[in-house]
Amino acid sequence: MQDPQSHAPAAAPADRPAIEATGLVKTFFDPERGEVQAVRGLDLRCEYGEIFGLLGPNGAGKTTTLRMLAGILVPTDGHASIAGVDAARDPMGVRQRIGFLSGSTGLYPRLTARETLRYFGQLHGIAKGPLEERIEELVEVFQLHEFADGRCEALSTGQKQRVNIARAVVHDPEVLILDEPTTGLDIMAASDMIDFIESRRSSGRCVLFSTHILSEAERLCDRIGVVDHGRTLAVGTLQELRAETGQEWLGDVFKELVQRAAQESAPAS
Amino acid sequence: MTGSKPQARQQFAAILRVELLQLVRDKRALFAAIVLPVLLYPWLFAGQKKIEKISQESLASRSLSVAYDFSALPEPWEAPIWEALAAADPVEWVPVDAQAARTLEEERTSTLAEPESAPDPVEAKTQRRQLYEQLVEEPQVLLVVAHASRSGPQRPEISIYFDVKQDESREAQSRIAGALRDLEEARTQALREELLGGDPAAFLALETVDIASAEERSGANLGRLLPMLLVLLLISGGAFAALTVFAGEREAGTLESILVQPISPRTLAFAKYTAVAVAAFATLLANLGALYLCVAMGWTGDGAGGGMDGLRVTRLVGALGYLPGALLLCGLLCMALGHAKTFREGQYLLFPITLLAAIPSAVVLQPSLPNNAVLSAIPFTGPALVLRDILRGDVQLLHFVVMTVSHLLWVAWTLRRLGGMLEGERALASTSEARRLAKQGPARHGMRWGFAGVLAFYLVGYTIQARIPTWGVAYSMWGLLPPLALLCAWRARRTWAPWPGEAQPARFSLAAELGLRPGRWSVGLGALLLVPAMTLGMQHFLTWQESLLPLPQFMQQAAGLETMLSELSTVQMLFLMALTPAICEELFFRGAVFSSLRRGLSTGKALLWQTLFFAAAHGSVHRILPTAILGLLLGLLTLRARALWPAMLFHFAYNASQVLQATGELPAQSGPEAHSGHQQLAWLALVGFALVFWPQRSQASRPMTRSAQSSA
Numbered sequence: 001m002q003d004p005q006s007h008a009p010a011a012a013p014a015d016r017p018a019i020e021a022t023g024l025v026k027t028f029f030d031p032e033r034g035e036v037q038a039v040r041g042l043d044l045r046c047e048y049g050e051i052f053g054l055l056g057p058n059g060a061g062k063t064t065t066l067r068m069l070a071g072i073l074v075p076t077d078g079h080a081s082i083a084g085v086d087a088a089r090d091p092m093g094v095r096q097r098i099g100f101l102s103g104s105t106g107l108y109p110r111l112t113a114r115e116t117l118r119y120f121g122q123l124h125g126i127a128k129g130p131l132e133e134r135i136e137e138l139v140e141v142f143q144l145h146e147f148a149d150g151r152c153e154a155l156s157t158g159q160k161q162r163v164n165i166a167r168a169v170v171h172d173p174e175v176l177i178l179d180e181p182t183t184g185l186d187i188m189a190a191s192d193m194i195d196f197i198e199s200r201r202s203s204g205r206c207v208l209f210s211t212h213i214l215s216e217a218e219r220l221c222d223r224i225g226v227v228d229h230g231r232t233l234a235v236g237t238l239q240e241l242r243a244e245t246g247q248e249w250l251g252d253v254f255k256e257l258v259q260r261a262a263q264e265s266a267p268a269s
Numbered sequence: 270m271t272g273s274k275p276q277a278r279q280q281f282a283a284i285l286r287v288e289l290l291q292l293v294r295d296k297r298a299l300f301a302a303i304v305l306p307v308l309l310y311p312w313l314f315a316g317q318k319k320i321e322k323i324s325q326e327s328l329a330s331r332s333l334s335v336a337y338d339f340s341a342l343p344e345p346w347e348a349p350i351w352e353a354l355a356a357a358d359p360v361e362w363v364p365v366d367a368q369a370a371r372t373l374e375e376e377r378t379s380t381l382a383e384p385e386s387a388p389d390p391v392e393a394k395t396q397r398r399q400l401y402e403q404l405v406e407e408p409q410v411l412l413v414v415a416h417a418s419r420s421g422p423q424r425p426e427i428s429i430y431f432d433v434k435q436d437e438s439r440e441a442q443s444r445i446a447g448a449l450r451d452l453e454e455a456r457t458q459a460l461r462e463e464l465l466g467g468d469p470a471a472f473l474a475l476e477t478v479d480i481a482s483a484e485e486r487s488g489a490n491l492g493r494l495l496p497m498l499l500v501l502l503l504i505s506g507g508a509f510a511a512l513t514v515f516a517g518e519r520e521a522g523t524l525e526s527i528l529v530q531p532i533s534p535r536t537l538a539f540a541k542y543t544a545v546a547v548a549a550f551a552t553l554l555a556n557l558g559a560l561y562l563c564v565a566m567g568w569t570g571d572g573a574g575g576g577m578d579g580l581r582v583t584r585l586v587g588a589l590g591y592l593p594g595a596l597l598l599c600g601l602l603c604m605a606l607g608h609a610k611t612f613r614e615g616q617y618l619l620f621p622i623t624l625l626a627a628i629p630s631a632v633v634l635q636p637s638l639p640n641n642a643v644l645s646a647i648p649f650t651g652p653a654l655v656l657r658d659i660l661r662g663d664v665q666l667l668h669f670v671v672m673t674v675s676h677l678l679w680v681a682w683t684l685r686r687l688g689g690m691l692e693g694e695r696a697l698a699s700t701s702e703a704r705r706l707a708k709q710g711p712a713r714h715g716m717r718w719g720f721a722g723v724l725a726f727y728l729v730g731y732t733i734q735a736r737i738p739t740w741g742v743a744y745s746m747w748g749l750l751p752p753l754a755l756l757c758a759w760r761a762r763r764t765w766a767p768w769p770g771e772a773q774p775a776r777f778s779l780a781a782e783l784g785l786r787p788g789r790w791s792v793g794l795g796a797l798l799l800v801p802a803m804t805l806g807m808q809h810f811l812t813w814q815e816s817l818l819p820l821p822q823f824m825q826q827a828a829g830l831e832t833m834l835s836e837l838s839t840v841q842m843l844f845l846m847a848l849t850p851a852i853c854e855e856l857f858f859r860g861a862v863f864s865s866l867r868r869g870l871s872t873g874k875a876l877l878w879q880t881l882f883f884a885a886a887h888g889s890v891h892r893i894l895p896t897a898i899l900g901l902l903l904g905l906l907t908l909r910a911r912a913l914w915p916a917m918l919f920h921f922a923y924n925a926s927q928v929l930q931a932t933g934e935l936p937a938q939s940g941p942e943a944h945s946g947h948q949q950l951a952w953l954a955l956v957g958f959a960l961v962f963w964p965q966r967s968q969a970s971r972p973m974t975r976s977a978q979s980s981a
Contacts, residue, residue, distance in 0.1 A: 067697065071529075072528050072697060092533070100529040106523050107521070120530065122279060122283035123532055124275055124530065124531065125276060125279060151294075167526070
């Protein structure tokens, strides 16, 4: 699965980062526990032509971070920008530049695949002619021919996933944000997804994805950010992380980082 | 491709198109909401007509067996009577024993002649039935006995015995009595003309003439029916659409992907709302069209369609005046069902929504209620009354304008709320579930005790007050409310947590829970300044309510104020009617219950619930609204003061002013002479209002999170 636009150069210049986040904080208010800090001071920087993995256990604040980057949630503190556009100040501008997909995303059951793609293209303001061309391209690339005109409720999980990916890139975004994209997929569908993520790198676009699956991170990521309890514990390539912790396997690297963080915060509190 | 900036108008069109497409493709819902009812109307009416016809025909054509004894019938009458009875055919005539028939007649006439000596009516009936059944065998369902008149001019008297429980007996009775009555009328008329040349007994000729046209009459009939029907039809069409459009999106897992598209929540909300409105109107039009067609084709039989005669399409088009109400109903549906996470959760809400719209519409069932500008602005009441007046042909432009403008404002409000609901912050708040669970404990505690208090008031309080007329109020209040308040507050320590948005002691404290702390003196002062205006305002309100909902005579007397006034001194009255409720009711409702509710619910909801409990405890339809207004104000005072004493002060002063007015020690502020004082009262109230609601500095300096700020 190669995105048809992937051979064209990226639309944005490479002198600014694709994603930049500094000191991101997200606090929810809970009357029982008072303030709950889902994300507490997270820094992030992803370049064009890079696949960045956000690795962390459940409840580490990954989903909240990605939603703040996508402009759906407003950060309590800190600053996030996508392709130079401030997420808090111009969430519409950010949403135009990103594709967003999470593993739990569904499709409208009573629309066909083609109608779904057309709908999301229209929401992005793509004119009629170019949109129809783009839809045909996507049908071609993601091999949707057989079921493009059947209702989505009748599709298999793998087919749904392909339609969903096509939907997320219908406007050919500079930045793709994927929230645990392989959750709930079978082996074949997951492997399709991994192929697709790799294809985005070669076209000079940026992919940020969150996962708690170590093997995915090892195989795909140019750089990995390890997060836990809403904080970035370490960022770097796999080699850098290995060197820093002295551990061979990513699982051990992760454990080592979490233990260190616990030791650092223990004397303070 | 990412460069072009999407236009809100195009996005709106795209969303609307897709939502409608999905609705239309939901074949089952479409069938149930539109196709099925439309098909059912003709069936309903045709079936009803058919059944009516069948039952009529079958009885009318049935041959009946009738027993008779005409042995006493004088000769000259025989021929004309038999001739007239031919109209009752098919009838099989069976003669009976003359002697036995006479016994039956004698039994009846003897009870008629001497009612005192007559046996018990039940027994007499049984005896009559025995005599009747001796004479008439099974198939013979009727008996006609004739005999010569015993008094007055020469004419025969005929008694028809029948059994109302049997269809055939009833039918035979109506046929034969009808035939004989026709004969009697024709003969009387002929005789009158022959002998007197007209009816000399007639004193005057009376005729009533309705100046309303047939269309106006039909309109008035329809106006009583249509507003409720519209509410039901709009809900049946709009509810499934609102469920699909909102809960369906959550259930399919597409909400997040639509929220990351570059659409403003307002555009999204408006497009979804429009889809719901289109679905609701399509259902409405299809149903009304089918109904009108049935009437126009004359399928409705005599009963159902009789009221629609002469109603022209132009007047029916005038029913479009209901449009603002319909738009608001769609907004209400979206707002209520937009919260639902699943279809099932949404379905629970349908019945309350229906009631919420149907109850205010029910005013049209009272045709004498005139519309006015205030009623026109009330959701659903206004449109219902305007629609009624349009159909009757006497709508006033002012009412129509007030209703339209106010309802469009209501719609705008619902759309704003809807837009807020579709912001990612609220739609996807990840801790909302945890927050909901954490809040359940205190909310449930407050509710339980609130209900318990109301129940105790009904079961124990009112019993005591009924037994001990005057001092029962004091016994029941002091005996019930402070202990309940203490218990409720003490038990609250288990689910204790600081109130949202207020600086708190770190630990549970019984006094603080009951609101017994210093608070802000300025609110107390403001509360006092508000009392005169409140007293006057409540007087006006009660006068207005009385015009809508007159107080029954017995309730005016039952208030028992006169006996109290004669028995008690002013000081005793003040203690009984002002001090006692001010302390006891405040401790329970604003102290214990409200404290718990605030912890579990949003401030608005907590206020509303304590108001409801307070109003319900006063247990009378006529006192619900006044006590609710008072309760709401007292709750607000407690909230602003962060203490109970200003509410107690206000409650005492307000009740005291009522008592003093009743004893005559304070002039009642009604009538034209009091108007000069209104302006001073308004100024006082304004100052009081400012003192109570002036923003507090201490709250702003407190550290708060963004979400708490936005919800405060």
